[in-house]
Amino acid sequence: MDEATISKDAEDMARDFDERQKRIDDAIALRRPDRVPIIYYTMFWHASYAGITFKEAMYNYAKVSEVTKKIVLELKPDAVAAPHRATLLGPTMELMGYQQLRWPGHGVGENYSYQYIDREYMKPEEYDDYIEDPGWFYLTRYLPRVAEAFAPMAGLPQPASMQHTRLVYLTRFFTDEVAAGFAQLAKAGREAQVAFDSASEFQVEMAGLGFPMGQMATGPAPYDYFADNMRGSKGIMLDLFRRKDKLLAAMDRATPIILKGLLEMAGQNPCKIVFLPMHWGLDGFMSPDQFKTFFWPHLRKVIVGLIEAGLVPLVLWEGDCTSRLETIADIPAGKAIYWFERTDLFRAKAVLGDVVCLRGNVPASMLNTGTPQDVREYCKKLIEGVGRDGGFILDGGIGIPDEARLENVRAMFQSVRDFSA
Amino acid sequence: MLEELVRTIADMEEELALQVVREFVSGGGDPQQVLDACREAMDLVGKRFEDGEYFLPELMLAGDLLEQISAIVKPLLVGGPQASANTAGTVLIGTVHGDLHDIGKNIVVFMLEVNGYNVIDLGIDVPVEDFVDKVRELKPPVLALSGFLTLAFDSMKETIDALSDAGLRDSLKIMIGGGQVDEAVRSYTNADAFGLNAMDAVSLCRQWLAA
Incomplete structure (x- = not known):
């Protein structure tokens, strides 16, 4: 290839990138794009696609980049949610002795997705400690329980109580065990940096090929922050009755911390989409009143805070959230994406069509067990019914399921070209 | 008193329910009757769940409360709890x-x-x-x-x-x-x-x- 061809290719790629980005931006802004956009998102489907084990997909950085690139060049999505940061965790988790997940080779088989262990990592009587000083609580209570390398930190005193001569004696708490913990964390940190860099390099490579990222930073709803990772699902449901004021105060404390963390993570990254997957606020998991008291107000602060910082919240509403639609309509219009797993998108469009771009929701069951014809028909209905006037991104209920049939995934990606171009 | 127990459990009034149980058994009440009242209360909880009035958190609390009550009354049962009434299949x-x-x-x-x-x-x-x-x-x-x-x-x-x-x-x-x-x-x-x-x-x- 001569230089002129290479620069022509680069120009084409840059034009493709801008076209795809505009398509996504138009959908978010509730304008009508040239066609319905589609974003590539999966946890482990790339492993099934390439015939590698899920274990390899959690350990082999170069392989995940190579395989995902191949998929992207075949499917040509309008944006790519790189699987790196959510899945290339194996080496670092081993080094830090991470306890909150079971993963291939560590509690589940080589071809299974990693799974979260739902248990109590923060005791009910510890809300006050969190509220008083979340950073100290994290370092000396929470982190030692969820990763072995942090275990020695459990003996550290509250440093903010130390000054003058007592500050001198503070040093005696930094024992050889603590030093060993930090040394182990430094090892884990070096590995995590390699994983992190592989994601960044992939982002640059994708941009060069004309594909924007579909999301970068990820964070929780304040309720899920306590439910998923600290109190456990049973603990937090009991807290709704036994410690409602503490829970609300702790969420008040956590909300600006979560937001600040997301703003730092999103930083200067060209991708402005911030992923917020919801777990414990869906229909059935709490009453509409509980949702309006314990879930939505704090989540809304995160959403609005992101929007005010020029970012685009991508909220994944798992399960069925039909009874929440009117409540969650209360955000600035044309600035976010609501991704629904099982909620009827036609109903969501009727309630939220003027407020937020919708995304979804070809069922996992159809992608895994149905035929390409089933998928085409389903997508056609969504594209023509929900996507007609913009404000819609096609995707699976939760992206592409790990076991999806290739021909069904192809049919989903082809459908935006066939039915909305 | 047992009607009060049924009501407090069904209404998620945990502290009151436990108080009723403690008073009832310390006054010499039949612990088996407490368990029967619990069953009646759980029927109500189930019905309210079915009717969309209650959700998972209420079931979690009811389940936990039931465990606490059982822990209080079961040691007092002479000859253990009566055969389970779970005969529906x-x-x-x-x-x-x-x-x-x-x-x-x-x-x-x-x-x-x-x-x-x-x-x-x-x-x-x-x-x-x-x-x-x-x-x-x-x-x-x-x-x-x-x-x-x-x-x-x-x-x-x-x-x-x-x-x-x-x-x-x-x-x-x-x-x-x-x-x-x-x-x-x-x-x-x-x-x-x-x-x-x-x-x-x-x-x-x-x-x-x-x-």
């Missing part, structure tokens, strides 16, 4: 292999027990052979397979296929549920029915086990 349940999730399954167990079913829970990540062995041994009329992850679709299918191969399928009604399970998964796995929530499981059992 036996349901074998478990989360299929590869899947470690149990919250949904536990809620189904709770609701089935509240509704009088004798539930045998095999736990999570249950190998196909364990389901087959238990069905052969216990001959339950109903098997309930739970799974949250999409990998469970295949695990459910393998389990049901193995039951067919072992000649155990015909006399067995099988329901599946959890996560993204729907009619397409039911058809794929060859289950008899799927459920979207714990009440669906109860309705299916009522339908299948009606005398």
Whole structure:
């Protein structure tokens, strides 16, 4: 290839990138794009696609980049949610002795997705400690329980109580065990940096090929922050009755911390989409009143805070959230994406069509067990019914399921070209 | 006093309910009557869940409260609690292999027990052979397979296929549920029915086990 061809290719790629980005931006802004956009998102489907084990997909950085690139060049999505940061965790988790997940080779088989262990990592009587000083609580209570390398930190005193001569004696708490913990964390940190860099390099490579990222930073709803990772699902449901004021105060404390963390993570990254997957606020998991008291107000602060910082919240509403639609309509219009797993998108469009771009929701069951014809028909209905006037991104209920049939995934990606171009 | 117990449990007034129980037994009240009142209260909780007035948090609290009350009164029972009144039929349940999730399954167990079913829970990540062995041994009329992850679709299918191969399928009604399970998964796995929530499981059992 001569230089002129290479620069022509680069120009084409840059034009493709801008076209795809505009398509996504138009959908978010509730304008009508040239066609319905589609974003590539999966946890482990790339492993099934390439015939590698899920274990390899959690350990082999170069392989995940190579395989995902191949998929992207075949499917040509309008944006790519790189699987790196959510899945290339194996080496670092081993080094830090991470306890909150079971993963291939560590509690589940080589071809299974990693799974979260739902248990109590923060005791009910510890809300006050969190509220008083979340950073100290994290370092000396929470982190030692969820990763072995942090275990020695459990003996550290509250440093903010130390000054003058007592500050001198503070040093005696930094024992050889603590030093060993930090040394182990430094090892884990070096590995995590390699994983992190592989994601960044992939982002640059994708941009060069004309594909924007579909999301970068990820964070929780304040309720899920306590439910998923600290109190456990049973603990937090009991807290709704036994410690409602503490829970609300702790969420008040956590909300600006979560937001600040997301703003730092999103930083200067060209991708402005911030992923917020919801777990414990869906229909059935709490009453509409509980949702309006314990879930939505704090989540809304995160959403609005992101929007005010020029970012685009991508909220994944798992399960069925039909009874929440009117409540969650209360955000600035044309600035976010609501991704629904099982909620009827036609109903969501009727309630939220003027407020937020919708995304979804070809069922996992159809992608895994149905035929390409089933998928085409389903997508056609969504594209023509929900996507007609913009404000819609096609995707699976939760992206592409790990076991999806290739021909069904192809049919989903082809459908935006066939039915909305 | 026991009417007060039924009301406080059903209304989620935990402290009051425990206070009533303590006063009742310290005054020499029959601990078996406390357990009977609990059962009555759980019927109400189940009904309110069915009516969409209560949600998972209420079931969690009711379950936890029941455990606390049992811990108080069971040591006082002469000769142990009377034979369980769970005579509506036996349901074998478990989360299929590869899947470690149990919250949904536990809620189904709770609701089935509240509704009088004798539930045998095999736990999570249950190998196909364990389901087959238990069905052969216990001959339950109903098997309930739970799974949250999409990998469970295949695990459910393998389990049901193995039951067919072992000649155990015909006399067995099988329901599946959890996560993204729907009619397409039911058809794929060859289950008899799927459920979207714990009440669906109860309705299916009522339908299948009606005398």
